[in-house]
Amino acid sequence: MITLRPAADRGHADRGWLNSWFTFSFADYHDPAHMGFRSLRVINDDVIAPGKGFGAHAHRDMEIITYMLAGHLAHKDSTGEKHVIGPDTIQAMSAGTGIVHSEFNASETEPSHSLQIWIEPAMEDVEPSYQQIAFSPAEKRGRFRLLAGPHPQDGSAVIHQDALVYAAELRDGENLRRSVAPGRFAWIQVAHGSILLNGRRLAAGDGAAVSDESALDFSGSEPGGGEFLLFDLA
Amino acid sequence: MQDVNVVVLFDSGDEAVERLALAAAVGAVQGRALIRLRRFHGTPESREYVTPRDGDADWAHAFVVGGTTANEESRRYIGQLGERVGLHVVILECDTSDAARDEGRRAAEQAREQRRKRRADS
Numbered sequence: 001m002i003t004l005r006p007a008a009d010r011g012h013a014d015r016g017w018l019n020s021w022f023t024f025s026f027a028d029y030h031d032p033a034h035m036g037f038r039s040l041r042v043i044n045d046d047v048i049a050p051g052k053g054f055g056a057h058a059h060r061d062m063e064i065i066t067y068m069l070a071g072h073l074a075h076k077d078s079t080g081e082k083h084v085i086g087p088d089t090i091q092a093m094s095a096g097t098g099i100v101h102s103e104f105n106a107s108e109t110e111p112s113h114s115l116q117i118w119i120e121p122a123m124e125d126v127e128p129s130y131q132q133i134a135f136s137p138a139e140k141r142g143r144f145r146l147l148a149g150p151h152p153q154d155g156s157a158v159i160h161q162d163a164l165v166y167a168a169e170l171r172d173g174e175n176l177r178r179s180v181a182p183g184r185f186a187w188i189q190v191a192h193g194s195i196l197l198n199g200r201r202l203a204a205g206d207g208a209a210v211s212d213e214s215a216l217d218f219s220g221s222e223p224g225g226g227e228f229l230l231f232d233l234a
Numbered sequence: 235m236q237d238v239n240v241v242v243l244f245d246s247g248d249e250a251v252e253r254l255a256l257a258a259a260v261g262a263v264q265g266r267a268l269i270r271l272r273r274f275h276g277t278p279e280s281r282e283y284v285t286p287r288d289g290d291a292d293w294a295h296a297f298v299v300g301g302t303t304a305n306e307e308s309r310r311y312i313g314q315l316g317e318r319v320g321l322h323v324v325i326l327e328c329d330t331s332d333a334a335r336d337e338g339r340r341a342a343e344q345a346r347e348q349r350r351k352r353r354a355d356s
Contacts, residue, residue, distance in 0.1 A: 056256070056271040056282045058263045076282065078256040098263030100256050100271065102282035128260075 007205025017052035021045040038233040042118035053104025059095035063119040063159040066091040071112030077101035081130040092157035096126035121160040131157040164232040170220035185233045186210035193226030238345045240267040241294040245274040245301035255300045257331035261338025296345035300326035
C-alpha cells in the first residue's frame with residue numbers, strides 16, 4: 001500500500017525569516033493523523049532567509065539529519081563542532097544525552113533550503129556525536145546513495161536506529177527499482193522536480209508512506225527529472 | 235520527565251564563558267530539563283543567543299548564571315531573580331566544562347526536587 005502525503009497538505013508556518021513545511025506534526029502544527037511514520041518523526045522543509053537561523057537550542061535522544069537542497073548552513077554545537085554544510089553533504093547529529101546547537105544561513109544574500117529530518121533512536125542516552133560527509137553528485141545520479149544507516153558503510157553517517165536513508169536523482173526516462181524486504185516499510189520524500197513511484201507522480205515536497213509492498217519502481221517524470229529521499233524503515 | 239525548565243544565562247563575549255554556559259546547558263538537558271539559553275547584550279557576532287525575554291523568569295524553575303555580571307543591568311536582573319520565591323538560582327563559579335555540566339545537571343535535579351517538595355507540602 002502506498003499512501004501519498006501531498007506537499008500542499010503539509011503543515012506550514014511562515015515566520016518571516018523562516019518558511020517551513022511540516023510533513024509531520026512539529027511545533028505549533030499538530031495533526032494526530034501525521035505524527036510520523038515508523039521511527040521517522042520529522043521532515044521539515046525549511047527555507048531560511050539570508051543571515052537568519054535557529055539560535056542555540058537543545059535536543060535530546062534524537063537522530064537529526066540535515067540535507068541541503070540549496071545554499072549553505074553554518075552549524076555550531078556544544079561538542080565543539082563548527083561547520084558550514086551545503087548540497088551533497090550529509091550532516092547527522094546524534095543528540096543522545098544532550099546537545100546544544102545553532103544553525104544559520106551562512107549567506108547574507110541568498111536563502112537556504114534544507115530538509116531537517118528527525119529519526120527516533122532505538123536507544124536512549126547515547127554519547128552525543130556529529131558527522132558530516134560530503135559526496136559527489138554523481139554518486140546519487142541514477143542510483144541510490146546511502147546517506148545514513150545503523151552501520152558504517154560506503155561513506156554514510158551512522159545513526160542509532162534500524163533505518164537506512166538514501167538519496168537518488170533520476171532524469172527523465174531513467175529508472176530505478178528497489179525491493180522492500182518483508183516486514184519493512186519505506187517513506188519517499190521528493191526533494192526536487194518530480195518522479196513516478198509505481199506509476200504515481202510525486203512532485204517536490206510530496207511524500208509517500210509504503211507498507212506491504214515488495215518492490216518500488218522509480219522513474220524521472222519530466223525533463224528536469226527529480227531527486228528524492230528513500231527511508232527504509234523497520 | 236522533562237518537568238523542569240532551566241534558563242542558562244551568561245554575560246560575556248568571552249569564548250571560555252560561552253563554553254561553560256553551553257556545558258551547563260548540556261548538563262541541564264542531561265538532567266532532563268527543558269532549557270533556554272540567554273546572553274546579555276548580544277552582538278551581531280553572537281546571533282546564536284538572544285537576550286533575556288519577558289516571561290523567562292516565570293517559565294523557569296531554575297536559572298544557571300555564568301559570566302562576570304560586569305554591568306549594572308545584568309546585576310539588577312540577577313538580583314531580581316534571587317528575590318523570586320521558589321526560583322532556584324545557581325551562579326557558575328567553576329572553570330571547567332565538566333564541572334559546569336555537573337552544575338547544570340544538579341540545578342535541574344534540585345529544581346525538580348524543590349517542585350516535588352512544594353507539591354507534597356501543598
